[in-house]
Amino acid sequence: MTELTLTVNDEQQTIDVDPSKPLVDVLRDDLGLTGTKKGCSTGVCGACTVRIDDEPRKACMHIAGMVDGKSIETIETLSDGDDLHPVQEAFLEEFSLQCGFCTPGFIMSAVALLEENPDPTDEEIETALHGNTCRCTGYDMIFEGVKRAANEMNNESAAQPADD
Numbered sequence: 297m298t299e300l301t302l303t304v305n306d307e308q309q310t311i312d313v314d315p316s317k318p319l320v321d322v323l324r325d326d327l328g329l330t331g332t333k334k335g336c337s338t339g340v341c342g343a344c345t346v347r348i349d350d351e352p353r354k355a356c357m358h359i360a361g362m363v364d365g366k367s368i369e370t371i372e373t374l375s376d377g378d379d380l381h382p383v384q385e386a387f388l389e390e391f392s393l394q395c396g397f398c399t400p401g402f403i404m405s406a407v408a409l410l411e412e413n414p415d416p417t418d419e420e421i422e423t424a425l426h427g428n429t430c431r432c433t434g435y436d437m438i439f440e441g442v443k444r445a446a447n448e449m450n451n452e453s454a455a456q457p458a459d460d
């Protein structure tokens with residue numbers, strides 16, 4: 297066991313863990329953050345996507361020792377009770393889910409995309425979510441959810457009063 301210090305959803309955590317334990321298991325088993333899902337465990341499905349130092353990353357492909365000192369964000373950080381992130385709202389409105397199990401990973405990738413590129417093209421959305429699209433095919437409603445979130449976030453920021 298090794299003592300590691302991580303910032304998880306803006307809170308510093310010091311944990312004693314096997315440094316070879318996959319991050320997805322650390323989040324779920326040691327920190328109780330079960331919103332991050334474990335699907336394939338081999339980096340294929342994207343269900344375990346979290347953000348590591350702001351970048352969307354697959355938590356099954358990072359071991360605990362690799363994330364010592366890093367900042368991790370999970371799906372739990374996006375909402376405050378019933379107050380959802382605009383991407384979560386848009387996914388609900390567009391019914392942007394298929395199996396549902398992989399949805400948190402899609403949302404984490406979509407949030408990272410829209411922070412970096414608030415007005416993505418269809419192709420940019422597909423590229424950004426490439427790590428989340430597995431063998432299930434379809435995904436149109438998921439892409440529609442991302443487009444709706446982009447529109448709503450852009451409308452919201454246009455409605456904000458400009459800084460002096």
Ligand code: FES
Nearest residue numbers: 335336337342356
């Ligand atoms: S569980 Fe990590 S990519 Fe599938």
Ligand code: FES
Nearest residue numbers: 394395396398432
């Ligand atoms: S794993 Fe959820 S739709 Fe493919």
